[in-house]
Amino acid sequence: MNSPLLNVMSAAAIKAGKGLIRDFGEVDHLQVSRKGPANFVTESDKRTEKLLQRELAKARPDYGFLLEEGGEVAGKDSVHRWIIDPLDGTTNFIHAIPYFCISIGLEKCEQGKSEIIAAVIFDPIHNELFSAEKGKGAFLNSRRLAVSTRPTLADAMLITGTPRPLPQGPDVFSLFKALAQSGGTVRDFGAAALDLANVAAGRIDACWLPLIQPWDIAAGLLLVREAGGTVTELGGQQANTYSSGVLAGNPAIHSAMSSLLSKVV
DSSP states (O other), rough: OEEEEEHHHHHHHHHHHHHHHHHHHHHHHTTTTSSSSSSHHHHHHHHHHHHHHHHHHOOOTEEEEEEETTTEOOOEEEEEEEEEEEEEHHHHHHTTTTEEEEEEEEEEEEETTEEEEEEEEEEEETTTTEEETTSSSSEETTOOOOOOOOOGGGGOOEEEOOOOOOOOOTTTHHHHHHHHHTTTTOOOSHHHHHHHHHHHHTTSSEEOOSSOHHHHHHHHHHHHHHHTTTTEESSSOOTTTOOEEEEEEOOHHHHHHHHHHHHHH
C-alpha cells in the first residue's frame, strides 16, 4: 500500500501522463510539417508542468516548487518543496521516440541540509510508475526493486548522457571510450531521470551523467539508493540533488567505473 504522500504524487503523474500520451500521438504527425514539432512540444511541456503544479498544490498547498520551466515558486512551508521535470527526454519526444518520463521529487530542507524524501518517475508510454520513500524501498508499480548484481564491466549495460553544448575541459567521451574498450555495452538513451529509474530496476547496471540539472536527478537518486545502489558525484563525493554530475549503479559496477573515471576524466 502506498502512503498518502506517494498516492498524491502518483495520481498527479498519472493524470499528467495522459496528456503527454495524447500529445505524443500528435508529435508523430507533426514530423512532416514545415514548422516541425518543436514549438508544439514546448507547449506540451508547459501544460504538463502546470497540471502537475495544480494537482500537487491541491494536496499540499503550502509546499514550494522548483520547476524546470517555471523556476522557483516559494511556499509558506519553507521546509518542503516539489522538484519537477514535466517531460524528461524532450528531444526523444520531439522525434517521436518513446523514451521519456515525468519526474517528481519531494525535497526536505532543514538546518541547511537538503534531502529527497519521496520520489515518483512515470513512464506513460509503458505505464510504469517508479516510486520510493526514504527508508521504505523502491518500487515499480507494486513490485519491489533491487539494482542488478552483475559484477563486471564486460557484462554490464552502461548508460551515459551527452550534455549540449559540449563543455570545455575534459573530453566527455573519454569514459565512453574506456568503457567500450572494457567490453561493456554503452548507450545514451537521452532521458536522465528514466535512466536512473532503470538502474533502480536492475535493467541498467550503471549510468554516468555529466552536467545535470536538479530536476533531472532529484527523484532518480532516491530510487537508486532505495533499491540498494550507490550514487556519488563524478569525483567520488556523496551526490545530492544539486550535484553537477553523478555516477549511479550497483555497488560493484559503480566501483569499477569510479576507478576508470579517476584515470580518464
